[in-house]
Amino acid sequence: MAEAHQAVAFQFTITPEGIDLQLSYQALNQIYLSGVRSWKKRVSRLRNRVIKGVYPASPSSWLFVVIAILATMYMRSDPSMGLITKIQQHLPLRYTETQEPLYTMLSVLVFSTLLWLSLILALRFCLKLLLSYHQWMFEQHGRVSNTTKVWVTLLRLLSSRKPLLYSYQTSLPILPVPAxxxxxxxxxxxxxxxxxxxxxxxxxxxxxxxxxxxxxxxxxxxxxxxxxxxxxxxxxxxxxxxLRSRGPIMVNSNYYGMDFLYVTPTALQAARAGNTITALLLYRRKRALVCWLCSISIKINKIYLKKNKKNTNNKSQCERMFNTTRTPGVETDVLQHWQDSEFVAVYHKGRFFRLWVYTAGRLLSPREIEHQIQRILDDPSPPQPGEEKLGALTAGDRVPWSQMRKQYFSSGINKRSLDSIERAAFFVTLDDEEQGMRGEDPAGNLDRYAKSILHGKCYDRWFDKSFSIVIYKNGKSGLNAEHSWADAPTVAHLWEFTLATDAFQLGYSEDGHCKGEVDRSLPLPQRLVWDIPSEAQVCSSLAVAQALADDVDxxxxxxxxxxxxxxxxxxxxxxxxxxxxxxxxxxxxxxxxxxxxxxxxxxxxxxxxxxxxxxxxxxxxxxxxxxxxxxxxxxxxxxxxxxxxxxxxxxxxxxxxxxxxxxxxxxxxxxxxxxxxxxxxxxxxxxxxxxxxxxxxxxxxxxxxxxxxxxxxxxxxxxxxxxxxxxxxxxxxxxxxxxxxxxxxxxxxxxxxxxxxxxxxxxxxxxxxxx
Structure with missing residues (x-):
């Protein structure tokens, strides 16, 4: 009740003297700050869309074109060769002689904008032609032809501006059909x-x-x-x-990423989860808002060309990295992607939770996420009937999972709980086992570690999610990724950032906990509720998945x-x-x-x-x-x-x-x-x-x-x-x-x-x- 009380921004009571309003300024301030953060995010996204849309030009170049045209008009020269006058004549507005200078200015703005857009298309076409040149890849190291040197120079000139994540998408050449x-x-x-x-x-x-x-x-x-x-x-x-594969995607399609080989930054499971989740969400924020992935300027030189071939490559796979789920169908699966989710789905000892990682528009600190994860670990409640091995549906054949989904998960509490998993930013498994290169048999344990991330117990991962994070009892971590939405280098980029940010940027205190303060009034993680009338299909899917997992060496x-x-x-x-x-x-x-x-x-x-x-x-x-x-x-x-x-x-x-x-x-x-x-x-x-x-x-x-x-x-x-x-x-x-x-x-x-x-x-x- 205390948490519910704090969530109310104001109270009022009716007395004989009138209505007495009691405003909670702290709550109203949080609402205000949440709105400010939301609008900042929208403005930033709009800004990035504009910058990306006009690349390789810049929005400020429009003003330069307008000023240049106005300057030539002031010098009584018409660079448009009569087009500005024609535009003025065809404006769907009537004006008097005194208003003619204003409408001339409007015509100049229209002409300048059209000219600016034409220049952008021309630059983009030239950039596409330059990016279609690949002969530099076939030249011997240290022997750069004159053609490639000229190409490098031209490419530097056209791509001198700093690109954002998707700046090059419209300038990349089309994949040719070979003879x-x-x-x-x-x-x-x-x-x-x-x-x-x-x-x-x-x-x-x-x-x-x-x-x-x-x-x-x-x-x-x-x-x-x-x-x-x-x-x-x-x-x-x-x-x-x-997507049309009807067999299990576990093992056959999904792949895995492992933690550091010799180091585990902390032995506390909740702390490792706190930093890992924070690092992933920081990656999402940078990718979405400031396009961190490609925010450095292009360095085109012969060494860079030989060693780094990803400078102007396609980034379209990044769009479905978060908030994405592969949903089953009878004939084909479908990839569903939602806008940024403010929660993650968590699995622990047969229970599913929805964990909110934002409050009032603010990302929780690593220490706060650790506190919330610890609440899940300390929760003694048992799994509901049919809940513990529900994830096996995503590990077995696709058609039975599609039929089960349609029959039992299309409405009611099951649909709401399933939506919480599928719409989550990503999936987190708090594994109750210890893994890593440890003990008297480090090589054998390393092999078991790999198998665990690849398939686990066949029911404690949600293999349909774009990626799932596994945090083990001893603090070791891992990643399991669904393959249809992206290829391994895209996920590897995410995982590299996560490991580095976790260990070197966020860090841990001397006792192994995450850094930061804790707001202990945070609401408890929400336990998902299920009503599974039959476990037969779950058991059948688990049997198929278990046979596949047991066969993997x-x-x-x-x-x-x-x-x-x-x-x-x-x-x-x-x-x-x-x-x-x-x-x-x-x-x-x-x-x-x-x-x-x-x-x-x-x-x-x-x-x-x-x-x-x-x-x-x-x-x-x-x-x-x-x-x-x-x-x-x-x-x-x-x-x-x-x-x-x-x-x-x-x-x-x-x-x-x-x-x-x-x-x-x-x-x-x-x-x-x-x-x-x-x-x-x-x-x-x-x-x-x-x-x-x-x-x-x-x-x-x-x-x-x-x-x-x-x-x-x-x-x-x-x-x-x-x-x-x-x-x-x-x-x-x-x-x-x-x-x-x-x-x-x-x-x-x-x-x-x-x-x-x-x-x-x-x-x-x-x-x-x-x-």
Missing amino acids: IKETLSRYLESVRPLLTDPGYKRMTELANQFESNLGNRLQRYLKLKALWATNYVSDWWEEYIY CHVFPFRDFGKGRIKKLKISPDAFIQISLQLAYYRDRGGFCLTYEASMTRLFREGRTETVRSCSNESCAFVKALEDGEEAEQCRHLFRLASERHQNLYRMAMTGAGIDRHLFCLYVVSKYLGVDSPFLKEVLSEPWRLSTSQTPVQQMELFDLKNYPDFISLGGGFGPVADDGYGVSYIIVGEDMINFHVSSKYSCSQTVSKASVTFMFGCDIGHFVQ
């Missing part, structure tokens, strides 16, 4: 080392038959889509690869013998070095080669997402065979460099829109819409990726001082295996001397063992190349 002949040629080259001579001949015949008959017809439809859509791949990729391997520092001294790409090492590891493990997937970004284009780099090439296979056959060291080194250069070229081609797999995928989608079958496309799209790999890039090394704080090393993250008889390999290159690997496979396949496969990766033979 079908070139795609088929590159495809045949990529599968040559995987096929026997008769098999390669058959595939060549299928490709030639496809090109001469159906291929050109499908290509015309695809080019038509490219003219109409901002990206001919992304919407179909999101829908058919992610995860191994995390911090490699510290050498890192990119020694690799780069040999003038070899670290990514190429690792990919060739993976080919060697797979060959030693399985006695052959396989179709290999490496994810590459296409964010140099508007709404770009990913492309596949087919890392298993003729050159890499030649090197592996030479090394295994005991060829001379010099010959092996020569083949290794050829394989490295080939891989780098494949990666650049994928980044610049000349990949293979997205083009073939879209051709296949068109064929399905037309109702025609293609034996070639059907076979290509059914080929298994037994080795699926991805590098998690460290994008903000400036946030981590590894020289003074060498133990604050990020473990990166990983994902589940793509093929039942294959491996999923994620790796992160940390600093100069460390590479972290995350390897996954399935226990049900006797030929794959995650831990054993790593021993083949950096054996003594491959180590010779970094001596």
Whole structure:
């Protein structure tokens, strides 16, 4: 009752003398401050929209154009060549001779505005042409052509203003549709080392038959889509690869990010949650209001171009980072996004809570959030019937979850509680277990830590949320992300900021608590209420998810013998070095080669997402065979460099829109819409990726001082295996001397063992190349 009393701004009583009003000035002041904060946020958003909309010009340039036109008019010169007079004649207003100067001024403003907008469109077109130039990526390090030097100069001139988060979206070039002949040629080259001579001949015949008959017809439809859509791949990729998948997204699609390897900033679960939640909300605020992600000016020079390829890339995936949920459907899921939520959803020991993280428009301090989290941890109430394992619905097959949602969650208290989870900024799990590299078996515990973040108990995560944060009992943390809304680099950027802000900016007191004061009058976190009449479907979904989780074999391997520092001294790409090492590891493990997937970004284009780099090439296979056959060291080194250069070229081609797999995928989608079958496309799209790999890039090394704080090393993250008889390999290159690997496979396949496969990766033979 005391809390309810304080929430009332005024009271009144009726007496014989009249009405006695008792105003609470503190409450009214908080209401006033809340309104001020709200309007500041609206003004800031409007300002950012204007700045983004006129980029690469500035709003102040409009005033310059107006003054210039007025100055020329004052000098009795008409720069509009009569257009200002025509505009004045066609104004839908009547005026007298005495008012003519005023209406002339109005005509000048109209003409100046139209001229200014035309200049913006022209600058934007020029910038798009400049950003379409990608030849600099194919030039050797230290050898910059004159064309690239001129391009750098022009790009500096046009992008001298500081960009905001989405400033470049309208200036980014459209992803081109490759020529079908070139795609088929590159495809045949990529599968040559995987096929026997008769098999390669058959595939060549299928490709030639496809090109001469159906291929050109499908290509015309695809080019038509490219003219109409901002990206001919992304919407179909999101829908058919992610949202239309009817199997569990847990393990199969969702991926994870891990905490620091050697350090846990605090052992207090509530305190770690307080700082982590605060850091995430600070990221959201900076992203939304001041566009922190791209607020630095562009530095285009030959070193920057070679080392940092994300300066002008696509940022559209950031839009759905927070307040987003994947909702199930019978045929396809839907991504739902809401405006900024002022609460997060929290799960602890089978109970769901809604935790408000703002009060009167003010973000709670880390200490206040810790206080609220501790209230949840201290709450002794048991789960309601059907509540504890409700999250298993998001871990199982999608169709049963869709039917369950429609039947039991479309109205009443269940809908209100589900809305609280789905509309939340993100999901938080307060795990009752301890995880991390600890105890007498640090390597084994690290593997269990990875599995825990990937799937947990299959019911204590909400896998439909854009991302979920896991805070363990001993203060360790982790992240589980849904894949359809964005790719790993976007989430990695968020997670890097969160870890760095938590450890180095917010910090903790000496006793491990968050810093700041506590308003103990804050209302209790709201317990969500459910009415689940049947738990049968929950149990069924849990059984499916549990079988999938039990089959996953995860191994995390911090490699510290050498890192990119020694690799780069040999003038070899670290990514190429690792990919060739993976080919060697797979060959030693399985006695052959396989179709290999490496994810590459296409964010140099508007709404770009990913492309596949087919890392298993003729050159890499030649090197592996030479090394295994005991060829001379010099010959092996020569083949290794050829394989490295080939891989780098494949990666650049994928980044610049000349990949293979997205083009073939879209051709296949068109064929399905037309109702025609293609034996070639059907076979290509059914080929298994037994080795699926991805590098998690460290994008903000400036946030981590590894020289003074060498133990604050990020473990990166990983994902589940793509093929039942294959491996999923994620790796992160940390600093100069460390590479972290995350390897996954399935226990049900006797030929794959995650831990054993790593021993083949950096054996003594491959180590010779970094001596």
